[in-house]
Amino acid sequence: MRSAEQSSREVAASGPTDETTGELTTGQVADYLGVKVQTVYAYVSRGVLTPIRREPGTGSLFRLGDVRALVDGGRSGRRGRTTAPRDDLRTTITEVTPGALAYRGHDITRLVGTHSFEEVRALLTGSPEADGAPTAQERAELTQLMAALPARTPPLDRFKHAVLLAATTDVGRQDRSPSAIARAGRRAALLMALTLPAARLSPEGTPTLAATLATALHPLPADLLDAVLVLLADHDLAVSTTAVRVAVSSGADAYSALLAGLAASDSPHHVAASLQAVDWLSRALRGPQELLDEALAGERPPPGFGHLVYTEQDPRAQLLLDLLRPDCPEEEWAVVRLFEQELLDRRGWVLNIDLAVALVVRRFGLPRHAGAAVFACARTAGWVAHAIEELEEPAMRFRLRGLYSGPRRMGRGRP
Structure with missing residues (x-):
């Protein structure tokens, strides 16, 4: 089973470049932040994160830019990262400095x-x-x-x-x-x-x-x-x-x-x-x-x-x-x-x-x-x-x- 961190890495690695149109469901936000869905609900209740709308069968939708801003501001508990993710692999072969x-x-x-x-x-x-x-x-x-x-x-x-x-x-x-x-x-x-x-x-x-x-x-x-x-x-x-x-x-x-x-x-x-x-x-x-x-x-x-x-x-x-x-x-x-x-x-x-x-x-x-x-x-x-x-x-x-x-x-x- 994948960990939350692995899931968030996968989501981040293939995210769209246009942050004004990208929308995430509650589950995708949790994956992106590497937290539980319940934690996303807590962010909403505390006003840390605000959904842009709700849709039947989908639930709350969040603006991708807002979620990324949450990461960059350090309020999610995750380390901030650049728009180009660096989910590096461990290797013992070659070191480049x-x-x-x-x-x-x-x-x-x-x-x-x-x-x-x-x-x-x-x-x-x-x-x-x-x-x-x-x-x-x-x-x-x-x-x-x-x-x-x-x-x-x-x-x-x-x-x-x-x-x-x-x-x-x-x-x-x-x-x-x-x-x-x-x-x-x-x-x-x-x-x-x-x-x-x-x-x-x-x-x-x-x-x-x-x-x-x-x-x-x-x-x-x-x-x-x-x-x-x-x-x-x-x-x-x-x-x-x-x-x-x-x-x-x-x-x-x-x-x-x-x-x-x-x-x-x-x-x-x-x-x-x-x-x-x-x-x-x-x-x-x-x-x-x-x-x-x-x-x-x-x-x-x-x-x-x-x-x-x-x-x-x-x-x-x-x-x-x-x-x-x-x-x-x-x-x-x-x-x-x-x-x-x-x-x-x-x-x-x-x-x-x-x-x-x-x-x-x-x-x-x-x-x-x-x-x-x-x-x-x-x-x-x-x-x-x-x-x-x-x-x-x-x-x-x-x-x-x-x-x-x-x-x-x-x-x-x-x-």
Whole structure:
């Protein structure tokens, strides 16, 4: 049974934005405030809350704005909250603070360059790296599948097909044990990488994700690519990660959960943001003053700048810039640093990982979609880690309840 606090969270999470027209029944008010219905009656009797009218079969109706004002004023006993609810989930995987990032307590600055992506993935998932390489038959079927797609198919769409193939060829698809989910993530990531033109597995030893991607993203060095994968492996409860957890909570298998993550990430506000950063960086390098004027005159940060959590610096971006500095031409470096300093000082917009990845794409002459492809492959580690963690939570816990604010039912009979 849901607690009153859970009920109030569900109501708040889906509430309308127009507080002048939203109306709540007595039961909905109780859910919203996290109190008993009798307490709402007490508020009315004491004049703390006033119904706007009564309707037969429905009872008292209250204005949503009045109920929210009651919360904000602290008279309901509940803590005040912003209009965007923060009903955060507990996680032990990744910690994001205004200027730092850590995986299971390990600061990202101590992982990059000292731990491979496979080691970091094992750290995140809690599952030791084991077999997960696709078979020769699976690779052949993947080649046939990619040949059937239009040549213009972007990487993330190719990735979705690869995950579907991984699902249909896995006889243990419905195994939702942590080790099975971890193995599914490793298989899916390698198959995703193999969808890129010219990609191939290493003929010797256990194939790594960086080495596989590097065959398709020449001349990007495998060690630099591995560092980028580590930086992008997880980022707390991003929208794609939440989608994965919702899918797992519903009972979905690992591959379906990965597809949910890919679907949510395939957005200009998430993984595909790197495409906008690539385009913007090219313009900035051609005419820095013009783009700086445009950025400072705007109300929103340009692509590659600003972040909801990082208000001091994006540690991922800074680490990647440090790795790029030795081979970056002075003119390009000066432009990047100009924008970084001016936009931070004047607008408080930090340079984020999207711009750093865009600089990688430009420096090595990679295809425009390369950054998004690397991002999605890397994030499979975090998706799998969160999928495994979600197994410990109650099933179907993400079931929201709509806060109805449309026309009220006039009667139970026919109109």
